[in-house]
Amino acid sequence: MSEERATQLEQALRAAGVRVTRQRAALLRVIAASDDHPDAAELHARAEKAGVGVSLATVYRTLTTLQAQGVIEKLEFQGEPARWEAADQTHHDHMIDLDTGEVMEFTNERIERLQAEIAAEMGYDIVHHRLELYVRRRRD
Amino acid sequence: MSEERATQLEQALRAAGVRVTRQRAALLRVIAASDDHPDAAELHARAEKAGVGVSLATVYRTLTTLQAQGVIEKLEFQGEPARWEAADQTHHDHMIDLDTGEVMEFTNERIERLQAEIAAEMGYDIVHHRLELYVRRRRD
DNA sequence: ATGTCTGCAAAAGATTTGCAACCAG
């Protein structure tokens, strides 16, 4: 399933004039198989574990390329290296548990709408936004 | 006005057991006098321009200290060095013009409430959050 | 007096880049 998704993306990349190298194909699969939010070093480790040699420099370059192609999204949580996630899901924001480091996803249509309204009122269009809730489990 | 604010903060710092050195007093004034969102290098430059010698290392250390005291807040916009702002204003979020780099502030009570509701529904309390709108001026 | 702060220079951590060899289309 994530395997076919990866293959599907390869077509799109080639169509966009981006060469599908051994390294890129591997990273595409590693990302498609990840349901968490790995950083560059972690993706590098997973590719190696999958038996594909890739340099860390190439991992960074590939991430930038895939982001430009709209295949992945970059997440920058407070004070940690950037993390990445597949961009095929529907839009969502993140909630980070400060105690466990766990990252959860959520969506709220009303917030999205309000944001657009605020920008519009001030004469702007939103290109993208970032909403992160840093939380702690409620203890009662 | 920002001058008295700075003096006022010095009292609070001393009361909290934080020594008010020449460097800290200067940075306090530079920050109180800034209505934009300067980064460490910029604050360093402004302090120097004000005639107070401070090392960049001390600027960083001081910013961390002032943040811990709740005097300033750290802003981390996409891919730029961290910026800082005085924490005396009421809470607000930021809107960044991608073309000009201009940073604007806004507040929306409804969004704040919705965020709290979302966290509560999932069993969490919000410690702090980050909402940034990356925008482009609407052209019609 | 004394424990906190500072400056300097070196270190650290994440990410980027120059260049020669390599390989996808």
Place this chain on the structure above:
DNA sequence: CTGGTTGCAAATCTTTTGCAGACAT
């Protein structure tokens, strides 16, 4: 074949830190 890619190592950029001397209280 040939220009886009890669690996390596070095460079960059921001921020942090060890240490010895300086200073606020």
